[in-house]
Amino acid sequence: MSRHKQEFTKNYRPLLKKKAKNSFLNNYGKFGLRALNSGYINYSQIEIIKSLCLKFVKDYNNNSNILGKRYIVWLHVYPSIFITSKGSEARIGGGKGSPKLRVARVSAGQVLIEFSLDSDAGAKKLLNLISVRLPIKVCLIRSFDF
Template identity: 35%
Template sequence: MLSPKRVKWRKQFVGRATGFAVRGANLDFGDYGLQAVEEGRLTARQLEAGRIAISRSVKRGGKIWCRVFPNIPVTKKPAETRMGSGKGNPELWVARVLPGKVLFEMNGVTREQAKEAFERAAHKLPFKTRFLVRE
């Protein structure tokens, strides 16, 4: 799964995702794309599951670009631990996704193949998405 090689700080504040994606909102590489309609947090596992679903759907044909990277650590305290005694340890990595962000792009396949592949990937993601086509 994806995670940063090294980070400056092990633990981050939770933060807040507000507004719309300004950067990464257009198709830059492929002819077809999957764009987020809602905001949310995309874990490395969900991202990998979506990527595998796309890859298997097109039978490893075409080229796939993943436009997001999970660079935010999420901490969790162990089960049955009393309150206090500091913040928990990093458990997983997430990518903060704003509405309008392009998650995946694809090239070298037909429109029908791309649409079906992105529909399969969308089932693995925790927010609504839409299919994009380069004009």
């Protein structure tokens, strides 16, 4: 994911109590992962989700070509918030710390990722692998009009 220029990089971390209003249904793929509670997901966790989904889409589609030799996974989260921290030996004062990591804000009910698989068993196995690696609870959703 390419890093875009941001004017203010030292943001506050607001509480995440709101539910998703727009992005709670599948738009593109047959299956999707929906967040059940709100929280923050960092850049490395998003990359793990993406790599696991690409691997499973390639393995469980019985070597069939989806949209011509491309296996498509749609990500709906992007780490656009910087989290700052000061050093452990820093004295009091001196301003806010420097940006250390980037996170994505995830609200309850938001679809994190969409993908297309031929089998339901592969989607459930993928859900088990991903849910262990995330700090929030996720569930599997399926679009019936695909």
